[in-house]
Amino acid sequence: MTKPLRIALAGLGTVGAGVVKLLDANAALIERRAGRAIEITAVSARDRTRDRGVDLSRFAWIDDTADLARRDDVDVVVELVGGSDGPALTLARATIAGGKSFVTANKAMIAHHGLELATAAEAKGVALKYEAAVAGGIPVIKGLREGAAANEIDHVFGILNGTCNYILSTMESPSVSGHGRDFGDVLAEAQALGYAEADPSFDIDGVDAAHKLSILASLAFGATIDFDSVAITGIRHVKAADIAEAAALGYKIRLVGLGEATSKGLFQRVHPCLVPVDHPLAHVTGSLNAVVAEGNYVGRLLFQGRGAGEGPTASAVVADLIDIARGETGPAFGMPVASLAHLPAAPAGERRGRAYLRFTVVDKPGVLAELTAAMRDAGVSIESLIQRGPAADGGVLIVLVTHDGPEASVAHALEKLEGSPSLIGAPMWMHILDS
């Protein structure tokens, strides 16, 4: 057996403590699989006195995380602090500059600075690995980078945020009153259960999913990461009524991150959308994640599992460490940064599809005529329409599903209706996943 792989852990929260536990529990097996032991030598976090449920007295405690990059007894630094910039980025730069390999679960940092870090890692001949950053325990970085590497991929999409998926799939189950449950109610419950952060905005506004999508798109399409061009809509405005109407039409609502390599460039979007009940993503419930990639030879691949949590995330971090111990590492994004294509952002307006539109309108004659005229004038053709109400709040619910057509036409129709006194609140527009 060769010498142990010596690692330093920065961050000892949910994931960091999980990595300590996993390396303890499965040590013998990991040594057999990695061909050498994987040993923690040094750790760092903010509060030295906090009880983390693991014995840290065996490791050197380092007050300043940045010092981990300079230790002679460390081969790999594992960053589990979080944040796109700040101490995580300082540590990443210093580690790689110092000629050590770097492992992280930090999607925000990879989405924003992954190319810079990969370039530096290539120059230094060290590994930069981030399996845990996307879809937690599911080996989807590996699946795209290696498993599907022989394919032109034109399409990658999935459920990338467990908090949103938990909320949306819980909203499906009838509440005590027999109706679907409301967003705010379920969010509060998710926070109490630890499935949602105290400040849940990164999750429910779709930013976290967008970080992950931009990483997947880079791997799938052999392109540079372009987080800024992801069109993002979160799930805040999904109502119990939307879940119920979608169900009546044969759909579930899921927050889907979708990337496509089109002839016009790279299209990336995170948005709640309607997924047919017989689609694999419709069966992804609770805090699960799933990723689908379509390759020109392999066809459709689906990866599913736990997208977050102590155990699954630690599993992915340690998988990266085993790869490094085995010497099975290579360019972070599957090819040298210089080989990655710079794809322009594809304009959303040229996309086509079917749309779900929900309006709450005042209960008076002529409103339906106003809506349908706006659709007709914008060239939007209606496949089905349901009107229900009046509801308790006096409003009337109108839900329509369009035929396949340009998204720009739908946008145009909604612009026409903007500010109309017939509407109560903003309309809800969701795309229908037809692939």
Next chain:
Amino acid sequence: MTKPLRIALAGLGTVGAGVVKLLDANAALIERRAGRAIEITAVSARDRTRDRGVDLSRFAWIDDTADLARRDDVDVVVELVGGSDGPALTLARATIAGGKSFVTANKAMIAHHGLELATAAEAKGVALKYEAAVAGGIPVIKGLREGAAANEIDHVFGILNGTCNYILSTMESPSVSGHGRDFGDVLAEAQALGYAEADPSFDIDGVDAAHKLSILASLAFGATIDFDSVAITGIRHVKAADIAEAAALGYKIRLVGLGEATSKGLFQRVHPCLVPVDHPLAHVTGSLNAVVAEGNYVGRLLFQGRGAGEGPTASAVVADLIDIARGETGPAFGMPVASLAHLPAAPAGERRGRAYLRFTVVDKPGVLAELTAAMRDAGVSIESLIQRGPAADGGVLIVLVTHDGPEASVAHALEKLEGSPSLIGAPMWMHILDS
């Protein structure tokens, strides 16, 4: 860019021709991803004159596949001939002995001779890779060997044979007469469509799935391959009536390969079983494959995709070649052969579970009493029982589902009933997948 990786192809059938097409179609992308070009230099098959839909004039044609192992212009030999022994094994041994890396899609050979070949490859420091051998295009070898490497896995199961899955899921769809379709009828159709071989016995009798299961179990449990201890039951005796009764009970029938690491040793079984309709495997239809692994940290991982066919299988073969081109290779079974555990075969009799039993009985008084007495005497407790008939052939169908209990008791009850003049044909015993 470094020098091209030069490969020789033995076998130019479905998969071999697919590899030629894929390397042509995606050449530029593969060169970016692999860091070097992957070039075929020599090919071999039986019939030099056969039109394979690809231009072979660019490559050296070699009459005897074994000669590929000795060529100076070849770095990696890819074996796509098939058969556990014969020319495939001769070529594998010669290639590795000659110090070249070896890639194959041949599950029969890996199941029977994988450990010998892995030992030889370790000694020579060359790669032995076989992603395409299990679940076609799905990167499940990589998923277990690397993606889930940090975990103790106690459980791996899946749908590993696309032919059987096509037949079983097609039997579900109503025929013209409105009933489920019969096995023989659907098999004939599958053969006509090219989804089943002219001699389908390896597929429908479960041997192909057992080859794959024994490979997955080795990777999942860090154990030597033990094909001989797989208990195998195929799908020949599944009737349209079973599909219908299972559906009425809330199940689909799937051919499942299941491996478990128990305290008594390694349990491996391939058998048609009842899968709850809300289980992920119930949604795996047609010729798809799916694999589930349960790790102690990652939880449940699901991999799904196309398990066979020219494109998917070629995708997996070329993924192996890209790994080799990148230098990301290591022990074939995830650890050196010497580190693999030798697990005894766990006795099936100590297993517990729920069972589905279908009897066709003669239409006379007392038969039901005879059956239920046999169950009672063997200690089998009945959860539900349905009697239908008499059917057109005069027989009466009795289907029962047992409570959770020892499998040995069910076997005992069936032994008691063996040879009873009340039974028409052998009873059908299927396990219920409760995990």
